[in-house]
Amino acid sequence: MWHIIITSLPAMLTAMIQYTIPLAVVSFIFGLILAVLTALIKFIEPSENKLIKYPWLVLRAIANFYVWLFRSTPLLVQLFIIFFGLPSAGIQLSPFIAAVIGFSLNTGAYASETIRSALLSVPQDQWDAAFTLNFTTRQTLTKIVLPQAVRIALPPLSNSFIGLVKDTSLASSITILEMFQVSQQITAKNFEPLLMYSLAAFLYAVICSLLTLLQHYLERRTSKYVKGSEA
């Protein structure tokens, strides 16, 4: 058993470092940027100025449609449409790019709701206090509301990130040689499915456990102002 593990581990780890981790990290960063933008578009009420208001409402309609679309369809189907479907429309993407686009859009849709709910959970009182001090909306967001919202959003965003790491296994279906795909290929040769898939599961668990530790670290960092935490 150990022999099998030791001989297949290098290939698995290579796939992890080459595809699984980059896919997850890059997609999560793009997804997060998309999520923050989407959440802000839905959260901020535009000023009465018509030049700002109507474009903003159009943006908001697009944001609503985007979130609806990616939350209402399976991730695997999204990946298939982007990689296998779009070439028919003349858009040819490399598997990695297609996967990053799919994972980013999917993560962004879910995370935008996480961020929006975190923004909503900061009490109106905080806005009132900031406005009476003559903070602008942008200053209130950056100095007061976002720092509080980040703390609230951290646990659910960590969920999204951990979920994304595991979902990268779906990239195997659009020809990416990520960790799970490699374990399948090795299994095809050594006929040890239980061992190989358990090994893959174990390696996913290792990544996700490290992310959990990172989450706890960030939670401590961002919660130092909360009652009962170590300042």
Added chain:
Amino acid sequence: MISVKNIIKKYGSKEVLKNLSVDFPDGKTTVILGPSGSGKSTLLRSLDLLVRPESGTLSFGDLKLDYAQPVSKKLSFDVRKKTSMVFQNWNLFPNLTVLQNITTAPETVLGKSKEETEAKAKKLLSQVGLAEYADRYPSQLSGGQQQRISICRALAMDPEYILLDEPTSALDPELENQVLLILEDLSKMGQAMIIVTHNMEFARSVADKIVFVEDGDILFDGTPDQFFNHSTTRIKDFLSGITFNDDAK
């Protein structure tokens, strides 16, 4: 002087301020009294544009504002620059330290230097007896301490008027006293204040002027002496706390 004229504010179909007019003199302490739900807080918040009445005017020194018209950012900034608000639940920023709570607005909004704002904040903190708490977070402090800090936050903006919305209603009597003593000092120093409160003893000792609001309208506008000693039946009922009235609805 701040004067509001003919302000009407509705929440849905309910009229909470009914064509109300009142003046708040410079350098004086005006106390707004009245039963819960009478519109006191709405009136106070209209002065700082946290609430926008449907109609009426605000005149504040040389600033004139028509509530029925859109208010420019500049005008809203100028009005808020002359006022600072202290809230019932103090509304300190929990993510900032005590010192940052006081310095962030002067730094961000007024563009003052860090040295200047910190020196001033420390001075204010020592005036309210909290100098050693500068680097703590609000959650590590009692309600009374937090409210004293929110008064510092208001003062740091050098407002002409401080607006206080039931500043001690969420505090127990002991903590309440710490806050009231500070307000009394400010009042003696000639800081203009408009205070909504339910504390009659405090109103009596600190007020230069009393405004009694009921049901969205002003029932009394005059000196504390008139209010407490020579008033109408309704106010006497209010003061003696036996305001049971079969005809209320």
